[in-house]
Amino acid sequence: MSGDHACAEGSLAAGLGFFAGYPITPSTEIAEHLAIRLSQVGGTFAQMEDELGSMAAIVGASVAGARSMTATSGPGFSLMMENVGLAVMMEVPCVVVNVQRGSPSTGLPTAVGQADVMQARWGSHGDYAIVAYSPASPQEFFDLTLRAFDTADTYRVPVFLMADEVVGHMTERVVIPPASRITRVQRKRLPRLKGNGRFLSFHTNGKDLVPALAHAGEGYRAHFTSLTHDERGYPTNSPDVHDRLVRRLVNKIKLNAGRIVEAEEYRLKDAEVVVVAYGCMSRSARRAVDMAREKGIRAGLLRPVTLWPFPESRLRELDKGKKKKAFVVAELNLGQMAREVERCIGRPPATLTHAGGKVLEPEAVLEVLAEAGR
Amino acid sequence: MVEIRFAGYGGQGIALMGVLTGRAATLFDGKEAVLTQTYGPEARGGASNADVILSDKAIDFPLVTRPNILVAMFQEAYRRFRPDLKAGGVLVLDEALVKPEEKERSFHSIPATRLAEEMGLKIAANVVMLGFFVRITGAVTKRAMEEAIRKTVKPKVVELNLKAFDAGFRWAEKAPVGTK
Numbered sequence: 001m002s003g004d005h006a007c008a009e010g011s012l013a014a015g016l017g018f019f020a021g022y023p024i025t026p027s028t029e030i031a032e033h034l035a036i037r038l039s040q041v042g043g044t045f046a047q048m049e050d051e052l053g054s055m056a057a058i059v060g061a062s063v064a065g066a067r068s069m070t071a072t073s074g075p076g077f078s079l080m081m082e083n084v085g086l087a088v089m090m091e092v093p094c095v096v097v098n099v100q101r102g103s104p105s106t107g108l109p110t111a112v113g114q115a116d117v118m119q120a121r122w123g124s125h126g127d128y129a130i131v132a133y134s135p136a137s138p139q140e141f142f143d144l145t146l147r148a149f150d151t152a153d154t155y156r157v158p159v160f161l162m163a164d165e166v167v168g169h170m171t172e173r174v175v176i177p178p179a180s181r182i183t184r185v186q187r188k189r190l191p192r193l194k195g196n197g198r199f200l201s202f203h204t205n206g207k208d209l210v211p212a213l214a215h216a217g218e219g220y221r222a223h224f225t226s227l228t229h230d231e232r233g234y235p236t237n238s239p240d241v242h243d244r245l246v247r248r249l250v251n252k253i254k255l256n257a258g259r260i261v262e263a264e265e266y267r268l269k270d271a272e273v274v275v276v277a278y279g280c281m282s283r284s285a286r287r288a289v290d291m292a293r294e295k296g297i298r299a300g301l302l303r304p305v306t307l308w309p310f311p312e313s314r315l316r317e318l319d320k321g322k323k324k325k326a327f328v329v330a331e332l333n334l335g336q337m338a339r340e341v342e343r344c345i346g347r348p349p350a351t352l353t354h355a356g357g358k359v360l361e362p363e364a365v366l367e368v369l370a371e372a373g374r
Numbered sequence: 375m376v377e378i379r380f381a382g383y384g385g386q387g388i389a390l391m392g393v394l395t396g397r398a399a400t401l402f403d404g405k406e407a408v409l410t411q412t413y414g415p416e417a418r419g420g421a422s423n424a425d426v427i428l429s430d431k432a433i434d435f436p437l438v439t440r441p442n443i444l445v446a447m448f449q450e451a452y453r454r455f456r457p458d459l460k461a462g463g464v465l466v467l468d469e470a471l472v473k474p475e476e477k478e479r480s481f482h483s484i485p486a487t488r489l490a491e492e493m494g495l496k497i498a499a500n501v502v503m504l505g506f507f508v509r510i511t512g513a514v515t516k517r518a519m520e521e522a523i524r525k526t527v528k529p530k531v532v533e534l535n536l537k538a539f540d541a542g543f544r545w546a547e548k549a550p551v552g553t554k
Contacts (some may be wrong), residue, residue: 170436171393171409173400286434362435 001174004029006138007071009095009174010145011180012037017066020046020057022076025109026165027099032070045327051076055083058094062087065215067149071097074116075106077123083156088249090224091202091211093152093187095145097161099168100279102356112165113319113356114279117332120160121308127246129253131260132308134278138172144305150185151260154346155252156210162307164332166280181276188212190220197221201233202245209252252310262305263314266348267293271300273373274318276341276349277330278304280359285330288365297373298341307337315344326372330365375433376513379441379458381423381451386547387500388447392424394504394522395514399428401525402518408436428513443511446472447486447503457463466507468499482510484545490538505542506549516543 001009019038021031031047038045044061050052051072058068067272072080073083077098087094088329100116102108116123120132124153131151135141141163152159185275190199190212199220204211214220223233236242253260264282267289268274277285292299304311319325327349329338338351350372354360380391392409408427411422425438428439445466446452452472459465467474469483484506488552501523508519524544525536 166410166436169411171396172407172433172436280436283434283436290434359435359437361437361439 001030002169002171002369003135003138003163004099004169005033006142006174007145007161007163007168008033008037009176010142011067011069011095011149012041012043012178013176014146014149015067015184016069016149017043018046018058018061018068019043019070020048020054020061020068021070021072022048022051022054024073024076026101026168026320027073027076027097028069030097030099030125030236036271042233047207051079051280055096056095057079059083059087059089059090059092060268062092062094063090063213063216065217067093067151067153069095069097071099073099073101073109074103074113074119077116077119081119081123084130084187085126085128086226087158088124088126088128088130089226091213091249092224093149093156093213094158095148095152095161096158097145097163097185100162100164110165112280112332112359113359114162114281114331115336117162117307117331117333118148120162120338122342127250129250130158130160130308131155131253131306132162133262133305134162134307135173136279136282136303136327137167138174140169140305141167142174143174144175146182154210155256155260156213157253160308164279167204170195190214190218193219200231202229203231204248209248209255242365258313260306261309261311261314263299263303264303264305266301266303268300268302270298271325272298272323273326273328273369274300275328275330275365275369276302276304276315276337276362277365278307278337279332281330281332283315284359284362285365287362288330288369291362291366292369292373295370298368299369299373304337310337310340310344312340312344315341319345326350328352328365328369328372330357330360330368375427375429375431376443376511377438377441377460378426378428378443378445378513379423379438379455380426380445380447381421381455382447382500383423383451384420384511386422387497388422389424389501391445391504391507391545392426392517392527393427394501394526395426397526398514398518398522399426403514404431405514406433408433410437421448421454422453423455439513443507443513444506445503447499449473464511466503466510468503481550482506482546484542484549485543489541489545493538493541495534495538498535501535501538502542502545504546505539506546507541507542508539509546
């Protein structure tokens with residue numbers, strides 16, 4: 001099964017109820033597959049006029065109670081950013097897939113890229129926090145799509161699946177667990193309606209910082225606005241309320257990072273050179289680590305599975321110890337996550353970068369790795 | 375680990391050759407496999423290739439750079455990818471569509487497209503070639519490929535495809551290795 005098809009099947013396993021999208025290479029197979037499959041399981045598939053509409057539609061469907069998703073690539077991702085901010089501000093869970101191609105602009109439509117990873121973090125205006133996963137295989141694309149819906153519902157936040165063209169289009173064995181073994185997180189919901197339906201739609205207990213969600217049509221008088229709002233959901237110009245709200249939107253991810261962050265570690269135990277790579281490039285880096293070990297270089301791989309939040313405490317831990325380790329970042333952009341690694345370890349890592357269009361081969365990673373370890 | 379490149383032009387069913395080989399290996403031979411494809415912006419025509427890696431262990435780097443086996447079904451595909459073939463690699467050609475260079479020492483060729491036409495199934499030339507490929511290279515087992523065909527193609531054309539596969543497989547048994 002291809003990565004894109006695995007993503008589509010993962011969303012179905014998660015109980016996808018609504019998909020809205022505008023097909024774009026290399027994500028098209030996701031929409032194509034769901035156009036057939038979603039109606040078979042009672043869901044709704046909508047081909048939209050554009051990506052602005054797609055993003056708006058999945059926010060609406062989510063507030064109505066459906067698990068919702070859209071899929072795109074860089075150019076569409078840019079168009080979605082306004083309504084990503086809307087979903088962040090109104091705290092509407094949803095899943096957005098970006099199968100990255102060469103960018104900026106329409107760039108290289110059919111070839112790989114990883115240059116939208118910072119856009120996933122900061123693409124919409126303002127301070128906020130989201131969650132972004134980076135799958136490295138069709139199997140993981142399935143697994144992480146399933147998980148993305150749980151994360152979105154748990155934190156009432158848009159969750160991004162930042163795949164790349166190679167992972168989206170490659171075909172590998174994918175094992176889909178039986179339905180009985182798939183568990184789904186339930187959204188934090190309000191108790192059955194009592195009284196007149198008035199309630200504080202953005203009130204939190206101060207612990208997990210996530211308010212319960214009233215679905216449209218349940219009788220609750222819920223008010224959603226993109227404007228800064230108080231606990232009732234009504235607009236306000238109060239700087240204090242604004243600061244409290246935006247701080248909570250950031251903190252509900254930041255303070256729960258320990259529960260959200262995932263990273264794969266490979267041969268890191270005694271590693272003196274740590275390669276940081278994600279998505280398709282992590283597969284190249286993994287081979288490079290094995291090649292380096294054969295040459296007697298103690299190399300290891302740290303593969304962020306969540307790009308956001310970034311596994312920064314793990315990186316800092318790795319950098320502790322008597323002897324300073326060397327760090328290498330290999331990615332298909334001009335050093336976006338390398339900057340993140342630099343922020344964590346306090347010095348620039350060695351880098352292997354390329355603007356995209358092809359995967360850098362293990363030999364190229366090995367060369368930088370060997371040089372860094374010297 | 376075996377790296378295979380199937381190459382031809384859009385419309386020949388090159389992608390299906392990759393899919394069938396990968397499925398035969400993963401689902402019926404118990405191996406690991408990864409399939410990647412490169413394609414241009416055109417909808418049809420143009421170069422098409424399907425790259426498959428087969429291994430007993432998990433596969434890290436998913437792309438084929440230096441194939442051990444090149445199956446070329448078009449002159450341009452042969453010209454373009456022949457230099458990438460590893461030394462000692464296996465070269466498999468459709469003899470009606472690819473004329474190997476004078477210096478080519480050793481290759482296996484079959485008139486796959488002509489055989490398919492004679493069977494009234496020009497469209498099954500790719501599966502004729504797969505039969506030949508399986509017998510020559512042993513990259514996947516015959517049984518696994520037949521199962522993959524049964525599970526992949528539309529039910530009403532399963533028999534036709536198995537017939538095409540068998541024709542290619544049997545051709546290999548009598549075909550001498552081409553030398554010049």
